[in-house]
Amino acid sequence: RKEVEQDPGPFNVPEGATVAFNCTYSNSASQSFFWYRQDCRKEPKLLMSVYSSGNEDGRFTAQLNRASQYISLLIRDSKLSDSATYLCVVSPTGGFKTIFGAGTRLFVKA
Amino acid sequence: DAGVTQSPTHLIKTRGQQVTLRCSPISGHKSVSWYQQVLGQGPQFIFQYYEKEERGRGNFPDRFSARQFPNYSSELNVNALLLGDSALYLCASSVDFGLPHTGELFFGEGSRLTVL
Numbered sequence: 306r307k308e309v310e311q312d313p314g315p316f317n318v319p320e321g322a323t324v325a326f327n328c329t330y331s332n333s334a335s336q337s338f339f340w341y342r343q344d345c346r347k348e349p350k351l352l353m354s355v356y357s358s359g360n361e362d363g364r365f366t367a368q369l370n371r372a373s374q375y376i377s378l379l380i381r382d383s384k385l386s387d388s389a390t391y392l393c394v395v396s397p398t399g400g401f402k403t404i405f406g407a408g409t410r411l412f413v414k415a
Numbered sequence: 416d417a418g419v420t421q422s423p424t425h426l427i428k429t430r431g432q433q434v435t436l437r438c439s440p441i442s443g444h445k446s447v448s449w450y451q452q453v454l455g456q457g458p459q460f461i462f463q464y465y466e467k468e469e470r471g472r473g474n475f476p477d478r479f480s481a482r483q484f485p486n487y488s489s490e491l492n493v494n495a496l497l498l499g500d501s502a503l504y505l506c507a508s509s510v511d512f513g514l515p516h517t518g519e520l521f522f523g524e525g526s527r528l529t530v531l
Contacts, residue, residue: 347524402460402471405458408456
């Protein structure tokens with residue numbers, strides 16, 4: 306079983322749609338959780354951290370479910386510019402050996 | 416301020432050769448991590464260095480080695496190259512080591528290695 310698993314997609318959605326991605330992790334000792342965004346042939350960049358209480362940043366909402374060991378990302382009112390690969394990232398206590406999922410590809414079409 | 420810089424950006428090697436990739440972190444960042452990203456996959460953790468010491472190692476063979484210099488720059492070395500080593504090698508820097516509160520990694524644009 307992979308340490309971090311994501312649905313690879315692709316998700317093809319129209320502009321304005323709401324789309325959700327889930328990610329599961331296997332190490333119950335994981336302490337830190339993040340979503341990164343990677344544009345085609347570019348480096349990954351932090352989208353948002355994921356807190357136990359859930360957090361929101363504009364159109365993006367992240368949730369953490371420790372009991373079921375999954376995190377989610379919700380994107381509302383999708384924009385063309387949201388087209389990218391979204392990487393689920395998990396880090397154990399101490400912060401090293403950060404584990405990336407394989408990514409979920411999102412295509413937003415006009 | 417300059418971001419994370421990596422060199423070379425592209426290189427082609429043949430099987431059995433050796434390669435050295437270089438990374439300069441953001442000024443003030445003391446931690447450097449290396450990742451391998453194969454097409455269609457997420458980055459795979461190779462090493463993390465902090466204050467010139469190895470703090471973490473991923474599941475890569477001993478052909479992979481790295482070091483961090485006093486100025487916090489880093490090199491990744493890969494010996495006896497295999498076709499399967501063809502990938503994008505990403506370097507990421509962070510302010511500190513073991514910060515679960517932010518965890519932000521700042522990535523360079525990567526070194527794209529092709530092994531023929």
